[in-house]
Amino acid sequence: MPEPTRITVLAGGIGGARFTRGLLHHLAGTGTESEVTVVGNTGDDIRLFGLQICPDLDTLMYTLGGGISEDRGWGREDETFTVRSELAAYGVAPDWFGLGDRDTATHLVRTQMLAAGYPLSAVTEALCDRWRPGVRLLPMSDDRVETHVVVEGDEPGTRRAIHFQEWWIRHRAALPAHGFVLVGAEDARPAPGVVEAITTADVVLLPPSNPVVSVGTILEVPGIREAVRSTPAPVVGVSPIVGDAPVRGMADACLRAIGVATSASAVALHYGSRTAGAGGHGLLDGWLVHDATDAEAVDALTASGITTRAVPLLMTDPMSTAAIAAQALALAGELRA
Numbered sequence: 431m432p433e434p435t436r437i438t439v440l441a442g443g444i445g446g447a448r449f450t451r452g453l454l455h456h457l458a459g460t461g462t463e464s465e466v467t468v469v470g471n472t473g474d475d476i477r478l479f480g481l482q483i484c485p486d487l488d489t490l491m492y493t494l495g496g497g498i499s500e501d502r503g504w505g506r507e508d509e510t511f512t513v514r515s516e517l518a519a520y521g522v523a524p525d526w527f528g529l530g531d532r533d534t535a536t537h538l539v540r541t542q543m544l545a546a547g548y549p550l551s552a553v554t555e556a557l558c559d560r561w562r563p564g565v566r567l568l569p570m571s572d573d574r575v576e577t578h579v580v581v582e583g584d585e586p587g588t589r590r591a592i593h594f595q596e597w598w599i600r601h602r603a604a605l606p607a608h609g610f611v612l613v614g615a616e617d618a619r620p621a622p623g624v625v626e627a628i629t630t631a632d633v634v635l636l637p638p639s640n641p642v643v644s645v646g647t648i649l650e651v652p653g654i655r656e657a658v659r660s661t662p663a664p665v666v667g668v669s670p671i672v673g674d675a676p677v678r679g680m681a682d683a684c685l686r687a688i689g690v691a692t693s694a695s696a697v698a699l700h701y702g703s704r705t706a707g708a709g710g711h712g713l714l715d716g717w718l719v720h721d722a723t724d725a726e727a728v729d730a731l732t733a734s735g736i737t738t739r740a741v742p743l744l745m746t747d748p749m750s751t752a753a754i755a756a757q758a759l760a761l762a763g764e765l766r767a
């Protein structure tokens with residue numbers, strides 16, 4: 431019996447969760463024994479109303495576990511927001527965060543376990559006992575790290591930092607961002623099993639999550655970028671940008687903040703080629719771009735050391751998403767050969 435195929439995915443919220451769901455759909459169809467590990471971004475985490483909230487871990491857990499709100503892409507289906515409105519009635523800030531009642535149970539369990547001394551990875555494992563996501567879901571780190579956004583201050587010429595969630599939800603990423611700071615990153619360590627999941631994988635995938643505040647954040651945890659650069663597995667990414675816009679979300683606002691153009695090609699070059707360029711810090715061996723809009727990027731990217739294929743990248747339903755995952759695995763197979 432051949433060893434199961436070990437696939438490791440570095441994922442953020444909605445795009446990464448939907449891609450991973452398609453990956454599992456594809457793997458189920460092929461009947462190959464496989465083990466999927468998802469390293470989830472925790473830079474979006476926020477402590478609100480005394481609760482520790484992990485948006486990307488919850489989006490991954492709910493999407494893969496069958497509890498996600500499909501139209502929102504985050505939070506629970508059949509959700510109500512009574513606690514939220516009662517908090518607002520007390521005048522408790524902030525009022526811009528969509529705290530769902532069903533979702534609150536997840537935050538209560540997590541906060542209770544963290545207070546009892548369990549690391550976030552153990553908490554996530556416990557929550558997944560209920561949701562059975564079909565993957566091993568690991569936080570990128572058990573240490574607390576938070577993405578903050580540098581925006582204009584109140585006085586002209588001054589700057590201030592606000593939590594990513596405030597920028598993303600309250601301001602819809604419309605406040606010009608001068609950059610992102612991952613608070614706590616320098617002292618953070620990869621969670622148990624993260625480095626090993628990357629270095630012992632047969633394939634490492636970078637799904638169409640936000641390349642800056644999701645995948646980029648995971649790579650900022652000391653040791654993780656090095657693990658991706660050193661793994662013997664082929665590293666294949668899927669462009670989150672189709673044409674000149676993100677498929678969903680506001681990755682363009684994030685890319686603008688770090689001076690990267692909003693294009694499939696610019697994101698690939700931002701991740702960099704793992705092989706070309708001495709002393710580079712590049713990560714990619716392969717890259718998928720959307721065939722209808724970005725096929726012209728294939729030759730130049732391939733010449734730069736990132737083997738690129740143009741395929742349909744719109745995740746319109748589980749079948750099309752499974753096809754994207756199949757294409758990523760096929761490219762990985764070619765690269766490994």
Ligand code: FO1
Binds near residue numbers: 489505
């Ligand atoms: N996104 C919104 O646009 N509005 C919200 O009110 C909101 C609440 C929320 C609650 C829990 C959760 O897990 C996610 C939530 N999100 C909300 C999404 C979240 O801000 C983003 O999914 C990630 O942080 C970025 O990927």
